[in-house]
Amino acid sequence: MCSTTRWCGAPGGAKIGRRDIDAAQKRRKFLEIRFVEAGPFTDQRPGTSGLRKKTRVFEQAHYLETFVQAVLEAAAVPRGATLVLGGDGRYLNDRAVQTIVRVAAGNGVGRLIVGRDGLLSTPAASHLIRSRGAHGGIILSASHNPGGPDGDFGIKYNGQNGGPAPEALTERIFETASKLKGYRLADLGPVPVGEPGRRDLGGLVVEVVDPVADYLALMERLFDLDRIAAMFASGFRMRFDAMGAVTGPYAKTVLEGRLGAAPGTVVNGDPLPDFGGHHPDPNPAHAKELLAEMADADGPDFGAASDGDGDRNMIVGRGLYVSPGDSLAVLLANADLAPGYRGRVAGVARSLVTSRAVDRVADAMRLPCYQTPTGWKFFGNLLDAGLITFCGEESFGTGSDHVREKDGLWAVLFWLNVVAATGKSVSELLADHWARFGRDYFTRHDYEGLDPEVAAEVVGRVVERCAGGEKELAALGVDRAYEFEYVDPVDGSVSRNQGYCFEAGEARVLFRLSGTGTEGATLRCYVERYERRPDRLHLDAQTALADDIALARDLAGLDALRIGAPTTIT
Numbered sequence: 370m371c372s373t374t375r376w377c378g379a380p381g382g383a384k385i386g387r388r389d390i391d392a393a394q395k396r397r398k399f400l401e402i403r404f405v406e407a408g409p410f411t412d413q414r415p416g417t418s419g420l421r422k423k424t425r426v427f428e429q430a431h432y433l434e435t436f437v438q439a440v441l442e443a444a445a446v447p448r449g450a451t452l453v454l455g456g457d458g459r460y461l462n463d464r465a466v467q468t469i470v471r472v473a474a475g476n477g478v479g480r481l482i483v484g485r486d487g488l489l490s491t492p493a494a495s496h497l498i499r500s501r502g503a504h505g506g507i508i509l510s511a512s513h514n515p516g517g518p519d520g521d522f523g524i525k526y527n528g529q530n531g532g533p534a535p536e537a538l539t540e541r542i543f544e545t546a547s548k549l550k551g552y553r554l555a556d557l558g559p560v561p562v563g564e565p566g567r568r569d570l571g572g573l574v575v576e577v578v579d580p581v582a583d584y585l586a587l588m589e590r591l592f593d594l595d596r597i598a599a600m601f602a603s604g605f606r607m608r609f610d611a612m613g614a615v616t617g618p619y620a621k622t623v624l625e626g627r628l629g630a631a632p633g634t635v636v637n638g639d640p641l642p643d644f645g646g647h648h649p650d651p652n653p654a655h656a657k658e659l660l661a662e663m664a665d666a667d668g669p670d671f672g673a674a675s676d677g678d679g680d681r682n683m684i685v686g687r688g689l690y691v692s693p694g695d696s697l698a699v700l701l702a703n704a705d706l707a708p709g710y711r712g713r714v715a716g717v718a719r720s721l722v723t724s725r726a727v728d729r730v731a732d733a734m735r736l737p738c739y740q741t742p743t744g745w746k747f748f749g750n751l752l753d754a755g756l757i758t759f760c761g762e763e764s765f766g767t768g769s770d771h772v773r774e775k776d777g778l779w780a781v782l783f784w785l786n787v788v789a790a791t792g793k794s795v796s797e798l799l800a801d802h803w804a805r806f807g808r809d810y811f812t813r814h815d816y817e818g819l820d821p822e823v824a825a826e827v828v829g830r831v832v833e834r835c836a837g838g839e840k841e842l843a844a845l846g847v848d849r850a851y852e853f854e855y856v857d858p859v860d861g862s863v864s865r866n867q868g869y870c871f872e873a874g875e876a877r878v879l880f881r882l883s884g885t886g887t888e889g890a891t892l893r894c895y896v897e898r899y900e901r902r903p904d905r906l907h908l909d910a911q912t913a914l915a916d917d918i919a920l921a922r923d924l925a926g927l928d929a930l931r932i933g934a935p936t937t938i939t
């Protein structure tokens with residue numbers, strides 16, 4: 370792709386000529402800014418959580434620059450504004466940070482708050498945007514997707530509330546990128562980001578911050594950390610698997626530093642550009658070592674893991690892991706044990722495809738419970754309006770109104786707080802919960818790497834079934850089938866095409882296509898069933914759901930299309 374350069378305005382908005390720029394350069398007051406003709410790129414449509422592509426796509430000349438230019442224009446970031454910048458440390462993170470500094474300077478951004486070494490977990494970035502009153506933030510991450518030159522990279526924009534851009538804005542970003550003729554770039558050498566401090570680059574101030582300090586202060590306000598520390602002091606043992614990703618430094622500071630957990634509690638705690646070759650996704654399929662250790666009779670009392678960018682969590686007790694839908698329900702039921710939430714829970718929300726376990730607790734507590742599409746961006750308005758305090762997704766995401774992202778370490782501390790305050794183990798807490806509310810068995814079956822045409826056929830089949838006659842559905846035991854359309858209760862915006870739901874007695878079967886993959890198509894099939902019978906509360910989920918899983922395969926015609934077993938089961 371060719372690129373030419375012409376001079377254009379300087380920060381502050383005034384058009385200035387070449388002579389002014391030379392003079393300014395001499396006084397070293399202004400940055401030298403040029404317009405680089407490039408693009409447009411017509412494939413920069415953000416998915417469920419930002420723009421995710423193969424790393425090599427992002428390494429194309431002008432690709433990242435164009436997306437950032439589109440973000441700054443579509444989000445109407447004013448001159449002089451403050452933005453937060455950081456990422457999960459994956460391959461390309463360091464170079465991307467430098468590129469974004471240059472494009473931000475080229476567009477008159479006044480201040481960039483950057484995590485040391487360009488690192489910020491997603492929830493910490495959300496918190497920084499909020500606590501520093503920034504206009505927004507740019508987060509570099511493809512979350513749990515593997516990293517490296519042959520892996521994935523991603524970028525997303527979060528707004529003033531600290532939360533992911535809503536759909537209307539991501540659409541605008543896409544449209545802007547598809548029309549851009551180029552981007553504005555300041556000619557800067559590499560800006561050091563290895564040490565906290567401020568650097569005035571002449572128009573743009575780059576402030577490098579310790580990514581962990583502010584985050585710990587926030588946790589200190591929400592949880593009874595002294596009580597958790599006392600539990601560790603009395604011999605409580607824990608394993609935290611940071612999966613070679615960004616949570617390592619946070620977990621070490623909070624768990625081993627502040628709470629006094631034994632050194633070595635945090636494993637895989639150094640963020641690596643390729644996550645040590647792992648798939649940094651905290652679920653039973655990808656955190657096998659942790660599950661094996663927790664299955665041991667002499668294993669730790671409590672296990673946890675988080676993902677690439679630190680927003681997901683998995684909680685593990687001795688010999689069992691907590692299904693994310695259950696986790697949200699247990700935390701809500703025990704909210705009063707956490708000082709930051711005592712007596713102030715307004716309501717809860719879960720995504721459509723998350724189990725209804727939390728609904729039962731909300732019912733008992735007489736709290737409103739909202740059902741949203743997949744993706745954290747849909748919780749933003751509910752949180753901002755004060756309608757909900759907690760929210761969660763089945764994909765190992767749990768969070769609250771303390772930030773506008775899901776927060777892995779937060780969920781871990783919340784569980785530790787509940788364990789410390791009740792003196793009960795994870796399995797005892799779950800058993801008590803199920804005895805009181807019943808259990809919502811849940812599983813997600815992913816069919817990854819499907820040929821997009823085959824995936825379209827599956828969806829076509831599901832749509833047909835969904836629209837099928839009552840009789841046909843009744844023959845399969847389905848009482849109700851619908852395509853989920855969400856009307857945001859705060860701003861009235863409508864999101865269509867958010868998945869298909871089949872209700873069959875106490876069971877639900879749901880389908881949607883993933884919006885975070887970078888290769889082929891991924892069909893996600895979600896199956897759940899509510900169970901109250903005391904003698905059926907402690908089954909293996911796959912066993913308890915066997916009939917419903919078969920129904921799901923039938924509804925989607927998977928056998929007819931010769932689609933074999935799912936590639937990932939969680």
Ligand code: VG1
Pocket residue numbers: 417418511512513514676680681743744745762763764766882883884885886893
């Ligand atoms: C997946 C999950 C969704 C989550 C999203 C981003 O999206 O299902 O619940 O919000 O990832 O999480 P999809 O479209 O692939 O199903 V993260 O930790 O990857 O930012």
Ligand code: CO
Pocket residue numbers: 512513676677678679680681
């Ligand atoms: Co993530």
